[in-house]
Amino acid sequence: MARDNSAVKPTEAELTLLNVLWQIGPATVRQIHEAVSINQKTGYTTVLKILQIMHEKALVIRDESNRAHVYAAANSEVHTQSSLIKDLISKAFGGSTSKLVMRAIDDSTSAKEIDDIRQLLNSLEK
Structure with missing residues (x-):
């Protein structure tokens, strides 16, 4: 179940990644990076760091059951x-x-x- 993180407002960079997740669904950092890279030049490690921050802020959830973590938007x-x-x-x-x-x-x-x-x-x- 999604946490109530209504008080947390995503930054512009975070919204970019959320839009990717809403479009393609749960994805690895590599998949998200590839999708973002179509429209803007962004480094893999930058995407990873933003996702880690978003996880701390409860904007995304992370499935750590596989070697490559899978991220999903915490809210619709x-x-x-x-x-x-x-x-x-x-x-x-x-x-x-x-x-x-x-x-x-x-x-x-x-x-x-x-x-x-x-x-x-x-x-x-x-």
Whole structure:
């Protein structure tokens, strides 16, 4: 079962590794490093160190039963995103979700995205 580590906010580097884990599932350091290296130059030992720190912070869990440790995200992507958004709303928007939404929706929002938002709002009203 995932620990409640909502108070722990992942850094940008940690979020990069979490996104890999959410995409590919539990993985070894080598697999995570290979996935990260597609988009950015990062050393293997850097990935390992970040994962070790993340394990200490309970952001990832580690299976040590094999020679190559396997890491997995401790919480789901949705859980982590919700925690980060709640923190952002509290700190940057005075607790106002509507201020966040109004700032997020601007001229760069596509018609498709607006339609998706409209459908979501309609489903929430039901």
